[in-house]
Amino acid sequence: MLDAYLALEDGRVIEARGRAPGRTRGELVFTTAYTGYEESLTDPSYEEQVLTFSYPLIGNYGVRNERFESERVHPRAAIAREFTDEIVEWFDHEDVPAIDHIDTRELVTSIREEGAMNCGIAVGPDVTPADAKAELDECINMSEHVDIGKRVTTVEHTTYGDMDAETDVALIDCGAKMSIVDSLTHKGAAVHVLPYDTTSEVLTDLDPDLLFISNGPGDPANFKAAQTLVEEYTGEIPIAGICLGQQVVARALGGTTEKMNFGHRGVNQPVRDLDSGKVVMTTQNHGYTVGDPGEILNVCQINVNDGTAEGLLNRDLDVVTRQYHPEAHPGPHDSFGFFDEVLEMTEPDADSKTATSSDHAVVVDN
Incomplete structure (x- = not known):
């Protein structure tokens, strides 16, 4: 006993x-x-x-x-x-x-x-x-775990998917879920999973079509290497982020982050797209959120319950992020379309497309 x-x-x-x-x-x-x-x-x-x-x-x-x-x-x-x-x-x-x-x-x-x-x-x-x-x-406290990324990241560069794929994604592993990798490879991309402290020199040698900042634990302020990559590559290649990735991107582009009272953790968080008015049910796991997105990024989605930023966007710079987990493992599949939108930014005619939230959603009358 x-x-x-x-x-x-x-x-x-x-x-x-x-x-x-x-x-x-x-x-x-x-x-x-x-x-x-x-x-x-x-x-x-x-x-x-x-x-x-x-x-x-x-x-x-x-x-x-x-x-x-x-x-x-x-x-x-x-x-x-x-x-x-x-x-x-x-x-x-x-x-x-x-x-x-x-x-x-x-x-x-x-x-x-x-x-x-x-x-x-x-x-x-x-x-x-x-x-x-x-x-x-x-x-x-969580903010004092300054090396938390080291405990959850990949040790070395690992590639998933078809090596001859038309799209190469550089996924910065700040604590990535494998479902994110699977979601991208199922769409036909080759995903290069890189350590959380990857330098710009490594990324330049890889020459990816997309920079993707993953989810991860703790305070986004402690992921300075990933933030530096976003600062250096914004406007050069498309950039996407999920969960902690959204927070890192926001900080890199002039925004702020803050700790939440008890966070969002579950599979039933309602998110409204501000352009379409559609609401999707989402999977979430985070204790920090974007406070002020700054002047570069626009809030395109919000949490219905508390109004926090659930999606950030700059179409001109090809930057799009989500605070929730579109790969939805576990959870509802309402937001799978995010990965299509992200990969569309890498296509030659991407300028004629929009990175709006066209996720497969149900309109909810609020």
Whole structure:
């Protein structure tokens, strides 16, 4: 029998059932997704966080490697009302502490009211509340993880897709989900996945048709190399970004970013396109957002719930970004059309096209 304690930044210590042993710490966040737990747990954007599932039963359809977004589990620990034995075996294999038999409804409400908070977790046969508090005392804020990109990026240049493809995409891996790579290769592109600290000299030698900044964890201010690439190549080649990628692009082109209270994490976030009026349901996982887009980029999509920027655009410079995850693993497929729009910017007659949000959407009367 494993004891388990969760120490919160607000001073509370919560007793739980220990499922997978270990001691760790991180930023406590939650997701509202009720399926796709394999994709969520292997999403590099959860690095240095403790993931709480709001859906009560996690693991009910097993664990399959083909659903993974990366090679490992990224949250420092996992919390649910109840985990199945099969998913607990996975946590054991990954050395990821896990706890359940906890009132996740109350925990999620606390995060919504107080914001994402630091926490410490201790799980084992003889752990005490003091052990969890000790972990909490060592926890640092997300903005202080200045080298977080190093822990989630590719080690070396890796190419996916047809090497003879007409379109070469340079994907800067700040913590990319494999579904982004798959979405681009399925459209016929060759995708060159490059480390997060790739230099302009490497990009010049590669001579890609498109620069794509991926999703990733933490504060976008800590991804300065990717920001430099955007600064240097804007106007030279088309540029796209997803999630953290949108934030990096915004910062590079004169915008600002800010930390959200508890972020957007789930598969049911409504996004309105300002040009067409259409609303799509989207998959999201981010704790930072674009505050001021600056004078170069225009906000083309917004979150229906809170008005935050979900899409940025400059047609003249061939720059387009999304705060949500158009590849939608897990989640609804409303926004798959984004990858068509991005690749259209690389075509010879791209000037005659528009990078609007023509995603396959349903018009919602608000």
